[in-house]
Amino acid sequence: MRRYLLFLLLCPFQLWCAPVITAPEYIETWKNEAIFQMALHKIPASITLAQGLLESGNGNSRLATEGNNHFGIKCHNDWSGKKIYEDDETRGECFRKYNDPRESFEDHSLFLKKNRYAPLFELDTDDYKAWAKGLKNCGYATNPKYPQLLIDLIERYNLHQHDEAGMKYIKKNELPDHKESSKKPPIKPTEEDYSAADSWKEISIGNNHTVMLSANRIKFIKAKAGDTPEKIADELEIGAWQIYKYNDMAKGKKLNEGDIIYIQPKRNKAKENTYTIKSGDTMREISQRFGVKMNKLLKRNGLHESDTIHPGQVIRLR
Numbered sequence: 001m002r003r004y005l006l007f008l009l010l011c012p013f014q015l016w017c018a019p020v021i022t023a024p025e026y027i028e029t030w031k032n033e034a035i036f037q038m039a040l041h042k043i044p045a046s047i048t049l050a051q052g053l054l055e056s057g058n059g060n061s062r063l064a065t066e067g068n069n070h071f072g073i074k075c076h077n078d079w080s081g082k083k084i085y086e087d088d089e090t091r092g093e094c095f096r097k098y099n100d101p102r103e104s105f106e107d108h109s110l111f112l113k114k115n116r117y118a119p120l121f122e123l124d125t126d127d128y129k130a131w132a133k134g135l136k137n138c139g140y141a142t143n144p145k146y147p148q149l150l151i152d153l154i155e156r157y158n159l160h161q162h163d164e165a166g167m168k169y170i171k172k173n174e175l176p177d178h179k180e181s182s183k184k185p186p187i188k189p190t191e192e193d194y195s196a197a198d199s200w201k202e203i204s205i206g207n208n209h210t211v212m213l214s215a216n217r218i219k220f221i222k223a224k225a226g227d228t229p230e231k232i233a234d235e236l237e238i239g240a241w242q243i244y245k246y247n248d249m250a251k252g253k254k255l256n257e258g259d260i261i262y263i264q265p266k267r268n269k270a271k272e273n274t275y276t277i278k279s280g281d282t283m284r285e286i287s288q289r290f291g292v293k294m295n296k297l298l299k300r301n302g303l304h305e306s307d308t309i310h311p312g313q314v315i316r317l318r
Contacts, residue, residue, distance in 0.1 A: 021059045023157060026052070029059075030070075031162050032176070033105045038166030039175050040217065041109040041264075042121060045166045046128045046159035047135070048108065050150040053157075062086060068098040071108045110211065110219070113264075115237045125170060126163045128154050173268060175217060209235070214260075216267050216291035223259040236263060248284055248294040266293045269300075269318035277313045290317055 021029075027049055034045035034052075055072040056064035063069040067084035075083055075094035082097035098104050112120065117138045123130045132147040132154075143149070154160055169176055209221040209232070221232065229243035244251055246262045255261070270290040277286075283303065287294045298305060300316050309315075 023053055023058050023153075026056075026058045027157055027159070030101075030105070033102060035162050035166045035169070036176055037105055037109045038125070038163065039169035041113065042125045042170065043109055043112055044125060044128050044131050045162035046154045047131045047150065048105065049157075049159050049162065050128075050132075050153040051108070051135075052105075053153055054149055063095055064101070066097075067095060068101045068104050069095055070101060070104045071111075073104075073107060073111055106213070113238070126160075126167050128160055128163060175267075211263070214262075214291050216270055218262055218266055218291045219264050220260050220262045223255040223257060223261050225257045227255050227257075227261075229253075229255070229261075232261060232263075238263065248287060260288050262288075262291070266291045268293060268296045272317050275315045275317055277309050277311055277315060279311045281309065281311075283309060283315075286315060292317060 030049060030052060031045070034048040037043055037048055038045040052059070052070045055061075056070040059065070059070065063072060063084060063086055067082075069084065072088075073096050074088075075096055079094075079096055082099075084095050084097040085092045086095055087093065096104075096107065098107070111117075117135075117140070119138060120131060120134045123134055129147075129151055132150040135141065135150070136144070136147045140146070165176075209224070211219055211221055214220055221236075223232070229249065230240045233240040233243050243249070243261065243263070244253075246265055266287065270292050272290065275286060275290065283297060283305070284294060286292075287297050294305075297303075297315070297317070300318075303309075
């Protein structure tokens with residue numbers, strides 16, 4: 001916030017210090033990303049855009065231009081990724097640096113999924129005023145005017161219209177086509193094999209695990225030696241029950257090093273249409289491989305969890 005106010009003070013006349021990016025240009029560039037994040041995480045697109053506008057000075061701040069950090073998220077003790085240093089409340093504070101601006105939007109969503117901000121997700125997803133006030137109540141910002149600053153931006157630029165777009169996808173339980181907002185091409189898996197997880201996009205580095213995004217747009221980590229669902233949940237500040245539920249795991253199940261562990265719900269269907277079973281496959285492994293909920297996969301194929309599957313059998317994924 002201090003960075004943005006300093007920008008305004010130093011550039012009182014547009015003739016002298018015209019910003020490279022205007023607010024409407026910023027909104028047009030990032031509205032699709034904000035809608036996607038809303039459909040994926042149930043965070044109002046208007047809030048995401050307003051925070052981006054406010055925290056990055058329409059994308060013109062040094063953190064945004066050099067660090068691809070649009071939300072002013074600081075390093076904190078659990079950050080092991082790239083860093084950029086900037087004066088804020090004290091001199092030379094550490095902020096997260098990303099390879100691409102979209103990673104900043106994705107990490108912003110992850111940041112708000114921490115337990116500290118859990119009360120936000122009890123609010124209506126399209127109630128931007130409640131979310132603006134809730135962010136302040138949860139300690140996101142110290143400025144007492146922060147909620148009103150967000151609300152003013154949302155109403156000035158009619159950002160609530162993007163909440164309406166996001167709600168349509170939420171009601172249909174679908175995700176919009178993820179149009180790339182940056183000039184960099186998307187990173188996508190090149191094969192259907194389970195090892196394709198190695199090529200899935202890394203979106204955030206923090207704690208002891210790297211959070212990645214699967215081909216089906218689901219955030220996951222890879223288990224390390226000695227990991228348990230409880231340890232992972234404690235590290236990521238989520239409930240252990242979520243780890244068990246999201247991964248169709250029986251309570252107490254042991255993890256193997258390298259296991260894919262989803263940290264958000266799987267989808268109802270995959271991007272691929274079908275999969276031909278190979279020797280050694282199980283329905284749960286297929287569910288994990290393609291990021292499809294186990295119950296949806298079984299129902300779609302007229303199977304029960306106890307049914308035997310055979311190599312060569314074709315499984316419908318959507």
